[in-house]
Amino acid sequence: MTNSIEIRGLVKEYKDFTLGPIDLTLPGGAILGLIGENGAGKTTLMRCMLGVTVPSAGTVSLLGVPWEEAKADVGVVMDDCFFYEQLRPKDVNSVLKRVYRTWDGGLFRDYLDKFRLPETKLIKEFSRGMRMKLSLASALAHRPRLLLLDEATAGLDPVVRDEILDEFLGFVSDEDHGILISSHITTDLEKVTDYIAYLHHGKIVLCGEKDRLLETYGRLACTREDLTSIDKNDLVAVRRSQYATEGLVRDRTAFARKYPGLTVEPVSLDEIMVFMEKGERL
Amino acid sequence: MTGLILKDFLCLRKVLKSYLIILVIYVGLTVFGVWSPAFTVGFFSVMAAMLPFTCFNLDYTAKWEPYGAALPVSRNQTVAARYCTLLIMQGVVAALELVTAGVFWLAGDREEALSTLLAGCLCLGMGAVLNAIILPLIYKFGAERARVIFYAAFLGLIGLAVLWLVPLGGAEWLMDTLNWLEGRNMMGLLVAIPFLFVAVCFLLLVPSWFISCAIYRRKEL
Numbered sequence: 001m002t003n004s005i006e007i008r009g010l011v012k013e014y015k016d017f018t019l020g021p022i023d024l025t026l027p028g029g030a031i032l033g034l035i036g037e038n039g040a041g042k043t044t045l046m047r048c049m050l051g052v053t054v055p056s057a058g059t060v061s062l063l064g065v066p067w068e069e070a071k072a073d074v075g076v077v078m079d080d081c082f083f084y085e086q087l088r089p090k091d092v093n094s095v096l097k098r099v100y101r102t103w104d105g106g107l108f109r110d111y112l113d114k115f116r117l118p119e120t121k122l123i124k125e126f127s128r129g130m131r132m133k134l135s136l137a138s139a140l141a142h143r144p145r146l147l148l149l150d151e152a153t154a155g156l157d158p159v160v161r162d163e164i165l166d167e168f169l170g171f172v173s174d175e176d177h178g179i180l181i182s183s184h185i186t187t188d189l190e191k192v193t194d195y196i197a198y199l200h201h202g203k204i205v206l207c208g209e210k211d212r213l214l215e216t217y218g219r220l221a222c223t224r225e226d227l228t229s230i231d232k233n234d235l236v237a238v239r240r241s242q243y244a245t246e247g248l249v250r251d252r253t254a255f256a257r258k259y260p261g262l263t264v265e266p267v268s269l270d271e272i273m274v275f276m277e278k279g280e281r282l
Numbered sequence: 283m284t285g286l287i288l289k290d291f292l293c294l295r296k297v298l299k300s301y302l303i304i305l306v307i308y309v310g311l312t313v314f315g316v317w318s319p320a321f322t323v324g325f326f327s328v329m330a331a332m333l334p335f336t337c338f339n340l341d342y343t344a345k346w347e348p349y350g351a352a353l354p355v356s357r358n359q360t361v362a363a364r365y366c367t368l369l370i371m372q373g374v375v376a377a378l379e380l381v382t383a384g385v386f387w388l389a390g391d392r393e394e395a396l397s398t399l400l401a402g403c404l405c406l407g408m409g410a411v412l413n414a415i416i417l418p419l420i421y422k423f424g425a426e427r428a429r430v431i432f433y434a435a436f437l438g439l440i441g442l443a444v445l446w447l448v449p450l451g452g453a454e455w456l457m458d459t460l461n462w463l464e465g466r467n468m469m470g471l472l473v474a475i476p477f478l479f480v481a482v483c484f485l486l487l488v489p490s491w492f493i494s495c496a497i498y499r500r501k502e503l
Contacts, residue, residue: 050352052503072354084293084344091292098285099353148352 004178218252331409
């Protein structure tokens, strides 16, 4: 089975920020969630993968070939609707059918119907949710094998998000397909992703199967005195406040065996992110 | 690439409709003798030459460039599409000019036909030169900064032309040349000059396209 994404040693250098080196692999038939704080480099990574930004070093291979050759098989949704406000969905159909050889106008209209988007209404009259649905319909109508989605569910209400997430799950039911989705809405990622990569200050600090991450990582709630008795290597990060002390534990089962008197609870992706961003590394 | 050209025209639909209304008004005013046909055709040549600016501004507003770069279209093709949009618009204006001149010619007013043709050629050529200079600048600096640079360069060129014509004796040289041609019964050559001028101006778009491609290939979007 071909990997949907293979990134090796990718680096993008700016004056005040460096992304990478990034090594990332997404197997076919899977969804990878890319998380990280604002400015962590998620959009830069996506742009490097699409050739929008030229990397300083490294290689990007999509669907087993260099990214340039894979573009026709990649569907893209960016964090904002890229279509001109004076166009209508039917115009988008006319334009993109001349861009993608595999464009399926019937499928595009099916998605418009499914998402309840009027074909002849001006895009400027669309709500944000409608625009994102239009972007998604456009990304799917040329029957891509890989979807790259940058904040595709941002600003949408839960009902619309749920509809879109269902679409993603349907898309990866084919093991030849893959999705990379970056989002701040980690609850969405917890619902649909198979893998999670956490980008922090331009580096991937955490990457693995989502279920395994959520099963193994844990949140320790303890007192300051308890903390002094814990081996620093057993904690990833610690947060101290006036009222509580918390720690992020890498392997909660092993931790519970080693420290039976302390309570370790399951942790969400949100909490992992907060620990990584604001916690004190030991 | 045809998709990108179509996109430009679909986005310009509203602007082109307003141009059409202005065209009807101007033609009416020309028919009633308010101003000459040469002015009307010249005016529309300039309007057509300015449309690529509008295309770039629309791209910027819609944040199209990053998305466009992700499409299965090379950057050279993206640039070529914009130049084709310009050529199509200029072609339409040229056809209108030819029709207008033709109407006057058939009506027996050969002087008006020739002056319309001359004005049209001059403005078409200037439009091509304008775009040959401005398009690489837009790809390098963006539409707004390029506009400022262009106006500065344009005023500079006019300044140089005036300098050449008056204090440096360019006007005298032109008159001498005309007299020289007249003395040898070669004034017929002058008829070819406007067409030659347009051809040379449009040829400038070729190196301009190469420069734009070189800039856009390396551009961070």
